[in-house]
Amino acid sequence: MKSTLSLLILSLAVLAGCATGPKTEKKIYPYRWTYMSRSLRNDSQVDDVRRVADTCAAHGLNGILLSAGMDQLDIQPQDYIRRLFQVRQIGRDTKVEIIPAVFSIGYGGAFLAHDRNLAAGQPVVDALFVVKGGKAQLAADPPVEIPNGGFENTENGRVAGFTSPPQFGQVISQDTQVAKEGKASLRFENFGSYEAGAGKLAVEISVHPQRLYRMSCWIRSEGLDESRPFGSGNIRLQAAAPDGRPLEWININMPASGDWQQAVEAFNSLGYDRVVISVEAGRRQSGKFWVDGLKVEEAGLVNLLRRPGTPVTVKSEKTGTIYEEGKDYARLEDKELNFRFDHDGPAIELSPGSRIKNGERLRVSFYHGTHVYDGQVTACMSEPAVYDIMRTNVRMIQDIMHPTKYFLPLDEIRNGGACQACVSRKLSMGQMLGDFITQTVNIIHEVNPDAEVFIWSDMLDPNHNARADRAYYYLVPGNFSGSWNYIPKDLVIACWYFEKRRESLDHFSGLGYRTLGAAYYDADDLENPKGWLAALDATPNAVGIMYTTWLDKYDLLDDFGDLVSKRTDR
Numbered sequence: 001m002k003s004t005l006s007l008l009i010l011s012l013a014v015l016a017g018c019a020t021g022p023k024t025e026k027k028i029y030p031y032r033w034t035y036m037s038r039s040l041r042n043d044s045q046v047d048d049v050r051r052v053a054d055t056c057a058a059h060g061l062n063g064i065l066l067s068a069g070m071d072q073l074d075i076q077p078q079d080y081i082r083r084l085f086q087v088r089q090i091g092r093d094t095k096v097e098i099i100p101a102v103f104s105i106g107y108g109g110a111f112l113a114h115d116r117n118l119a120a121g122q123p124v125v126d127a128l129f130v131v132k133g134g135k136a137q138l139a140a141d142p143p144v145e146i147p148n149g150g151f152e153n154t155e156n157g158r159v160a161g162f163t164s165p166p167q168f169g170q171v172i173s174q175d176t177q178v179a180k181e182g183k184a185s186l187r188f189e190n191f192g193s194y195e196a197g198a199g200k201l202a203v204e205i206s207v208h209p210q211r212l213y214r215m216s217c218w219i220r221s222e223g224l225d226e227s228r229p230f231g232s233g234n235i236r237l238q239a240a241a242p243d244g245r246p247l248e249w250i251n252i253n254m255p256a257s258g259d260w261q262q263a264v265e266a267f268n269s270l271g272y273d274r275v276v277i278s279v280e281a282g283r284r285q286s287g288k289f290w291v292d293g294l295k296v297e298e299a300g301l302v303n304l305l306r307r308p309g310t311p312v313t314v315k316s317e318k319t320g321t322i323y324e325e326g327k328d329y330a331r332l333e334d335k336e337l338n339f340r341f342d343h344d345g346p347a348i349e350l351s352p353g354s355r356i357k358n359g360e361r362l363r364v365s366f367y368h369g370t371h372v373y374d375g376q377v378t379a380c381m382s383e384p385a386v387y388d389i390m391r392t393n394v395r396m397i398q399d400i401m402h403p404t405k406y407f408l409p410l411d412e413i414r415n416g417g418a419c420q421a422c423v424s425r426k427l428s429m430g431q432m433l434g435d436f437i438t439q440t441v442n443i444i445h446e447v448n449p450d451a452e453v454f455i456w457s458d459m460l461d462p463n464h465n466a467r468a469d470r471a472y473y474y475l476v477p478g479n480f481s482g483s484w485n486y487i488p489k490d491l492v493i494a495c496w497y498f499e500k501r502r503e504s505l506d507h508f509s510g511l512g513y514r515t516l517g518a519a520y521y522d523a524d525d526l527e528n529p530k531g532w533l534a535a536l537d538a539t540p541n542a543v544g545i546m547y548t549t550w551l552d553k554y555d556l557l558d559d560f561g562d563l564v565s566k567r568t569d570r
Contacts, residue, residue, distance in 0.1 A: 026567040027537055031492075031516055031544025033063035033099070034557055040068050040083045050090050052554060057094040059558045060565020064091070064098055065407050065546060071102035071110035071389075073396040081400070088401050099405045099454070100397055103390055103440055106413040106459075108379025114389050116337045117307040120378040121367030121419040122268040122475065125210040127300065128317070129348055129362040136314075136329075136348035136362050138300035144213065146203055146277060149294040150182045159186065162203045163276075170198040171281060180218040180260045180292040188235075188281045189288035199281035204242065205296065207269045212302065212368055214266045214341050215239060215277055217294040221254040223287030234282040235289060239267040239275050239296075245472060247275060251374055254289060266299055266341035266370065268475075301345030303369040304334040309383050309421025310367035314348065317361040328354040332366075339371045367419050372474055378415035381436040382422045390443050398447045406444050407494070410437065411456040412465065414474035429478045430466065433459060434486020441488050453488075454516065457495040460484045463503040484511065492543060494518050498528055505539040516544035519560075522551045526563055533564065 036052055038045040053064060069076065070084070091098040103110065111118045128141035146161075153160040154174055157167045165172045171194045175187040191199060207213060217237060227234050238249035248267035269275060279291050306312070312332055315322045325331055330349040348364070350356050371377050379386060397403065410433070416422060417429050425432065441453050458465040460483050465473065468481035489512060495504040496518035508515050517532035529545065536542040547560045 025537060026533070027542075028565060028567060029536065029542065029544045031063060031546075032061045032561070032564050033065050033544065034061055034547040034554075034560075035065045035067075035518075035549060037067040040080050040087070043083065046083050046086045046090075049087050052557070053090050053094040053096045055554065055557050056096045056561065059561025061547070061557075061561045062096055063405075064096055065101055066098050067101040067409065069110070070100045070397050070401070071393050072113050073400070074389075074392050075113060084400060097405065098401060098403065099407050100401060100403055101407045101409050102393070102397065104409040104411075105379050105381055105416070105436065106376065106411055107409070108377055110393075111379040111386055111389055112377060115307070115385065116339075116369070117305050117310070118379050118383055118386060119305060119339065119369035120380050120416040120475075121305045121310045121369060122212075122270075122415075123210060123365070123367055123418055124212050124268070125365050126363040127211060127298070127365070129300075129314075129364050131348075131350065131356055131358050131360045131362065133358070134350045136350070136356070136360075136364075138298065139361075140298040141208060142206075144205060144207055144296050144298060146205060146294055146296055150184070150292060151186050151294075152182050152184050159201065162201060164200050164202040164278075165198055170194050172199070172201060175290060178220070178290050180220070180290075182292075185220075185290045185292035187288060187290050191281050191285050200278055201280070201291065201294075202276050202278040203294075204274055204276045207273060207275050208298075209269055209271050209273055211269050212266060212299045213239070213269060213275075213296055214264065214299040214302070215294075215296045216262055216264045217279060218260045218262050218292045219252065219254060219289055220258065220260045221287065221289040222257045224254055224256050224289060225285040225287065226256065227251075227253040234285055235263075236278075236280045236282070237263050237265055238278050238280070239265075240278070241270070241272045242274050242276060246474070247272075248370065248475075249373075253374075256287070260292075264340070264342050266302065268368070268370070299341065299345070301332060301334060301364075301366060301368075302341055302343065303337055303339055304332060304345055305367045305369050305419075306333060307380075307383055307385070307421075309380060309419045311420060313365040315363050316356075317363050321355070323354075323356055323362075327351060328356050337369070339369050339375075339377050370415070370475070372414045376412070376414060378413060380419060380421060381416055381432055382419070382425060387439060387443065390440060391446075394444055394447050403448075403451065405452045405454065408437065408440060408453060408455040411458050411496075413459055413476070413480070415476060417477050418475075428482065429473075429476055430480045430483035431486055433480055433483045437487045437491075441491070452492060453490070454492040454494055456518075457493045457504055457508065458497065460487065460493065461495070461497070461500075461504050461507060463500045463507060464497045484508075489513070492516055494546065496548065498531065501532060501535045505535055505542065509539050509541055512541070514541045514543045515539060516546060517542070518546050518548045520547045520549060520556070522549055522553045526556060526560060529560055529563060533567075
């Protein structure tokens, strides 16, 4: 009886062990970092770095991934360089390594600071310009409009001519007491519990493929909640293809209460001849706003890009003659080139002795820059000048900072692949990105052969932004599937998609890559890092974890340091 009972207890213990699986060892990883972003435009930001470095040193963290414009050293002022030397000394004093975050393409500020024309370009093909008085100006071809864009007319309890909302009353209603133009506007309210689609105003219109269009509306607000972090906005103005593909949008950050303001955005029609223009209210907010004067118009040479990979062609509609810049017309340039559409592009100025005649109809093809969300502008991966900028700045970074590690923040590359420089390469987007990463790593290794190079995971991850099942990625023609097949094997991949952490870590670990978990993301507790630690512990070749804050929330950095350096349960 005693022996039988002992066997039963032993069997239950074995079964319990099988049910819970093998115990995973809690590891202390060699790379225990925090993320930090500072422009170093004033001395107080050096003090910020010192405070964070002191906290790191006191709580077992050994690295600061610093985004501070080090990829623009050749154009930084001397005060910046002086502060950077101070940051270097902070790293040495605290023994907390400073890792430069450099050469983002998706957020291409470093390259655009050198030359805004290095932005990714979208093509416009055969826009119509008509010559009058020595200048050629855009002529809409064909003219476009939003019928009833002033919302004066209603029919059967809805906005005449619009596909949504299906009826007035839930969120959207006509208001004849408040108007910017005419005698009526649309009022949006009661956002908290409306049915899907009830807060969306939409109309479908005809356009010409591969043309640039500007859309705008007037908005007034009263009692709105503040916009959420990262510029998500409380109102969205958007153009989309009938198949649902977003062509462009702007998240509008209206004041809680304010008088009429005009929202302006533009979109390239790509290969579509019809688009859906919409204004949509963000959910889960209070207050109300009004919309009036919704319109769309074809735009000219706004945000015109001038670089070798974005040529301009001006030709006669009648004869097909291609006219010469500098001989038939003056050099074309958008001097405002701000990637907004709050201004008009240049006219085509005829040169003395030009072959172009008054009254002539011209067909003009060009490339324009644009932004995604509120201001993200992608740089071109195919323009040779981009690589020259990297070579110059890597040498300067190495001379000043002497880093042993570099981090490539190549995340969220939401534009590109459509200019002549990209198309002529005849590569998939995955191949193009892989080639850019490979060349960037080679440039770093030319200066420091022993440098470790880290990179964000998303554009290399089939579980994240490199999925094969998407026909497009934002404004990119196609997807980034297969990108992971074209990158150096000695990269360290920083995974950051918490919900897919297991799949992502397995993907890269299975390919032989070392991995790092980018954890935290501004929560009020450390549950996210604990989840990452559990996943990393079960991952071969996992080497690190990082406290990743986008909102400068360092309140939990000390506890995070204790958690990852002592593997406490706090």
